Amino acid sequence: MSNLVFWLWFGNVFFDTIGQLAFKAAAIAPENKLAAEGGGGLVAYWCGLVRRPALWLGIFSYVAEFLLWLAFLTLVPLSEGVLLGSVNIIVIMILGRLFFHESLTPLRLIGIGLVALGVAVVGAF
Amino acid sequence: MRKFYLIGFLFLLSFDTLAQISFKMTAEAAAPPALDSAWFLRIAAQPWVYLAISGYIGAFFTWISLLRRAPVGPAFAAAHLEVVTVMFASFWIFGEQPDLPRLAGAGLIIAGIIVLAFSEKQQEAEAEHSRG
Numbered sequence: 377m378s379n380l381v382f383w384l385w386f387g388n389v390f391f392d393t394i395g396q397l398a399f400k401a402a403a404i405a406p407e408n409k410l411a412a413e414g415g416g417g418l419v420a421y422w423c424g425l426v427r428r429p430a431l432w433l434g435i436f437s438y439v440a441e442f443l444l445w446l447a448f449l450t451l452v453p454l455s456e457g458v459l460l461g462s463v464n465i466i467v468i469m470i471l472g473r474l475f476f477h478e479s480l481t482p483l484r485l486i487g488i489g490l491v492a493l494g495v496a497v498v499g500a501f
Numbered sequence: 502m503r504k505f506y507l508i509g510f511l512f513l514l515s516f517d518t519l520a521q522i523s524f525k526m527t528a529e530a531a532a533p534p535a536l537d538s539a540w541f542l543r544i545a546a547q548p549w550v551y552l553a554i555s556g557y558i559g560a561f562f563t564w565i566s567l568l569r570r571a572p573v574g575p576a577f578a579a580a581h582l583e584v585v586t587v588m589f590a591s592f593w594i595f596g597e598q599p600d601l602p603r604l605a606g607a608g609l610i611i612a613g614i615i616v617l618a619f620s621e622k623q624q625e626a627e628a629e630h631s632r633g
Contacts, residue, residue, distance in 0.1 A: 396573055403568035425565065465578045472574030483620035484575050490613030491578040498584055498606030 384448040385460065388441055392464045395437030397471055402430035404476075462496040502570070502625060509567040510579060513560055517583040518590050520556030523549045525595065575617050585610050 402408075408424035416423070425431055448460075469488050472478045527550040528534065531543040544550050567576055585607045591597040599607070 396577055399565060400568050400573040403565050431565075461581065461584075465581065468577045469574035472572055472577075476573065478572035478574050479624070480574070481620055481623065483616055483623060487613045487616035487620055488575060488578040490616060491581050491610050492613075494606045494609030494611075494613060495581055495584060496606070497609060498588075498603050500602070 378451075381448070381451050384444050384451070387444045388448060388460055389463055389467060391437040391441035391444065393467050393471060395434045395441060396468050397475055398430045398434035398437060400472070400476060402428040402434060405430065459496055459499050461499065462492040465492040465495065503621065506567075506571065506621065509563060509571075510582070512563045513567065513580060514583055514586050516556045516560035516563060517580075518556075518586045520553045520560060521583075521587045522590055522594060523553035523556060525591070527553060575620070579614050579617050581610060582614055 402425055405424070405428050408421050408428070411420040411424040465488060469480070473480055527544060527547045530547050530549060531540060534540060564580070588599050588603060588607055592599060
């Protein structure tokens with residue numbers, strides 16, 4: 377793997393992870409919940425959501441990830457590129473635990489591990 | 502709660518698969534690809550591209566709604582069932598035959614999601630228990 381390919385790969389994992397964590401943070405922001413419970417319901421929830429900087433950080437990350445992905449695929453065949461997905465799954469699992477205190481029961485670890493393995497097998501051959 | 506996850510993921514997968522299939526339809530209808538204005542015009546003239554964009558927007562709203570309650574780690578993994586649905590939709594619509602490793606990978610993904618479904622059931626039972 378050349379230096380450039382590595383950094384494109386790293387950037388893709390980085391922005392995918394930031395994007396997912398930002399979306400999660402925006403989705404559970406207490407301000408939105410208060411607005412929704414204050415009688416506004418779903419409309420108030422979504423109106424609050426568009427004012428969350430985390431939501432826009434997530435959207436920005438998605439766009440950045442998409443551009444890096446295109447650049448990555450011009451240098452690496454798609455079959456090798458798909459392996460990226462498995463790394464993302466594991467990294468987001470670990471950071472979900474760190475940032476949102478999500479419990480990682482043995483069943484969850486096995487389930488997430490099987491999905492990550494399956495995505496790698498689909499991509500690797 | 503289980504119904505919420507089931508319906509949520511069903512919507513997410515439908516929107517995601519719709520977007521991927523529509524992108525493929527767009528690309529085929531606008532072939533040959535070239536980075537020129539003629540290609541962009543051919544794309545913009547395709548109804549498929551607007552269906553693809555609608556699929557993405559629908560998937561975005563569904564995903565945020567799911568994340569209001571679902572833990573992001575297991576939910577992000579479970580969303581990869583999309584790989585399997587797109588594989589089967591491609592076979593059905595475009596006749597793209599999945600080879601053995603792809604089918605094996607799809608099997609692993611499905612197995613992982615069944616395990617995740619069980620883990621949610623267990624979490625729910627434990628939450629119920631601790632509430633007394």
